[in-house]
Amino acid sequence: MPASFKVRSVPLDGNNEAFEEVLDPDFGESAIGRVAPVDSGLWWIILLRAYGKITGDYALQERVDVQTGIRLILNLCLTDGFDMFPTLLVTDGSCMIDRRMGIHGHPLEIQALFYSALRCAREMVSTDDGSKNLIRVINNRLSALSFHIREYYWVDMKKINEIYRYKTEEYSHDAINKFNIYPEQIPSWLADWIPDKGGYLIGNLQPAHMDFRFFSLGNLWAIVSSLATQKQAEGILNLIETKWDDIVANMPLKICYPALEYEEWRIITGCDPKNTPWSYHNGGSWPTLLWQFTLACIKMGRPDLARRAVEAVEKRLSDDKWPEYYDTRTGRFIGKQSRLYQTWTIAGFLSSKMLLDCPEMASILICDEDLELLEGCACGLSNSARIKCSRRAARSQVLV
Numbered sequence: 001m002p003a004s005f006k007v008r009s010v011p012l013d014g015n016n017e018a019f020e021e022v023l024d025p026d027f028g029e030s031a032i033g034r035v036a037p038v039d040s041g042l043w044w045i046i047l048l049r050a051y052g053k054i055t056g057d058y059a060l061q062e063r064v065d066v067q068t069g070i071r072l073i074l075n076l077c078l079t080d081g082f083d084m085f086p087t088l089l090v091t092d093g094s095c096m097i098d099r100r101m102g103i104h105g106h107p108l109e110i111q112a113l114f115y116s117a118l119r120c121a122r123e124m125v126s127t128d129d130g131s132k133n134l135i136r137v138i139n140n141r142l143s144a145l146s147f148h149i150r151e152y153y154w155v156d157m158k159k160i161n162e163i164y165r166y167k168t169e170e171y172s173h174d175a176i177n178k179f180n181i182y183p184e185q186i187p188s189w190l191a192d193w194i195p196d197k198g199g200y201l202i203g204n205l206q207p208a209h210m211d212f213r214f215f216s217l218g219n220l221w222a223i224v225s226s227l228a229t230q231k232q233a234e235g236i237l238n239l240i241e242t243k244w245d246d247i248v249a250n251m252p253l254k255i256c257y258p259a260l261e262y263e264e265w266r267i268i269t270g271c272d273p274k275n276t277p278w279s280y281h282n283g284g285s286w287p288t289l290l291w292q293f294t295l296a297c298i299k300m301g302r303p304d305l306a307r308r309a310v311e312a313v314e315k316r317l318s319d320d321k322w323p324e325y326y327d328t329r330t331g332r333f334i335g336k337q338s339r340l341y342q343t344w345t346i347a348g349f350l351s352s353k354m355l356l357d358c359p360e361m362a363s364i365l366i367c368d369e370d371l372e373l374l375e376g377c378a379c380g381l382s383n384s385a386r387i388k389c390s391r392r393a394a395r396s397q398v399l400v
Contacts, residue, residue: 001041001073002026003098033100035093038110041073042117046365049120053364061124070121071134077114078137086144087205088114096217097255097281102268105206108218111149116225118142119367143373149201149227152179155212156199156235160186163210180208187212189258193246198238201228203256214239214257216247216289223296226369237302240293251285251316251331252309253293259283259329274337278329285331286324287317288348294355298362310352322346 002025012018028036048066052058060066083089088111092104095113103109122138125131155163164186166177190212200219204211219236222228228236240247247254259277260268269275275282290309297306317323322345323338355362 001037001044003028003031003037003040031098033093033098035091035098037098038088038090038094039096039113041076042110042113045070045073045117045121045124046113049124050364052124054361062126067126070125073117074121074125074134074138077117078141086141086148087111099272099275099281100268100270101256101275101281102211102260103204103215105204105209107204108149108153108201108215108222110218111145111153112218112221112225112227115142115145115149115227116221116367118145119225119370139373142370146227146373149222150229150232152205153201154199154228154232155194155202157194157196159199160190160194179205179210181210182208185210185212193243195239195242197235198242199232199235200239201232201236214247214254216253216255216257216286217292220289220292220296223299224292224365225367230369233296233300237297237300237305241305245330248309248312249285249330249332251287251313251326253285253289254331255281255284255286255289255325257283279327279336280325283329284335285326287313287322287326288342288344291348291351291355294352295362295365298355298359299366303356303359306352307356310349310356313349317345317349322349 004026005023006026007021008024009019009021012020028034031037048061048070052061061070077088081089085106087106089106090104090110092100092102095103095107095109097103097107097109118138118141122135122142125134162176163181164183166181166183168177168180168182170177170180200214201222202210203213203215203218219228223233223236243257246257259265259279259282260275261277265271265275265277265282269282272282274280277283290306290313293309294303294306297303320334321340322342323334323340324342324345325335325338327333327335327338
């Protein structure tokens with residue numbers, strides 16, 4: 001699925017006086033770093049479902065070419081590989097954070113969109129004999145993915161205390177420290193930053209590596225899609241409210257927190273001059289994230305938080321000519337390379353206002369918890385005694 005299109009005018013049938021406009025898709029060939037997008041196909045499925053719900057035009061998603069598109073995306077994302085995790089493996093720069101930021105592997109943003117796209121696709125895939133196996137595969141991945149993210153990506157003060165006392169080099173099937181995480185990985189800023197009440201889903205998890213940064217889009221979309229449990233979703237909003245000055249401040253919302261600085265910035269970003277600390281993708285503030293925040297707040301019955309954010313920026317965005325992003329730790333400066341009159345800044349603000357005025361419209365994008373999913377084995381159906389996976393383990397994630 002292309003990341004973007006350019007409109008090009010070409011002569012019509014060799015006539016230099018008549019022209020037609022054609023679209024040139026960019027699959028990454030023209031992108032900075034030449035990285036193919038992973039998230040665009042996932043967003044397409046999510047918004048296709050929303051389009052049907054808001055217009056009642058379900059004929060579009062039933063078209064053969066659209067059904068083919070859905071299945072092609074699913075086949076690509078559900079292909080078996082050498083990676084044993086149920087998460088989607090992607091390269092750095094393949095999502096909204098499209099420059100090198102050390103998010104390669106299994107970034108939360110992609111997992112949340114992946115989960116949401118699978119939920120939406122399952123509703124739209126035409127029912128026939130050929131789709132039965134696809135639905136089964138989707139359900140198995142949804143069950144395993146939700147268990148994996150809820151169990152291993154979630155951190156709060158209790159979980160951080162557990163990690164702090166982890167033993168390493170555990171080889172047994174009953175190992176507590178399954179990914180061989182070294183307690184020394186806990187960053188110094190985290191102990192004083194995370195509140196007693198509240199938590200969040202970490203940015204990434206790989207063998208011997210936990211990325212403890214807070215990524216806004218992944219956490220917000222985990223709430224919207226019900227990838228996070230009810231209790232976890234409440235904890236994420238509690239954390240945002242408690243750490244308002246860090247994550248929201250003068251301009252919602254920080255794309256991630258904290259920023260990479262000093263030698264860490266040099267190594268991880270490759271000295272990227274656009275991703276300097278507290279700018280652009282490295283801790284910059286993106287007004288377009290306002291609508292996802294509003295959606296999550298409405299779902300959780302906390303529209304007051306969304307109104308607080310909208311009111312804080314209502315006049316400023318217009319006066320600042322609708323910039324793409326803001327810089328500095330508190331989001332007070334217009335981004336140094338920020339485009340003005342940015343479409344998704346305007347759309348994010350308008351969507352937030354409209355959702356607050358008509359909160360029932362949030363249902364076009366929200367997915368409620370699917371308890372039937374949690375009846376299945378969280379790690380895929382297996383009779384092997386070596387794979388300890390039960391319905392109780394999966395279903396218990398609703399309550400924790």
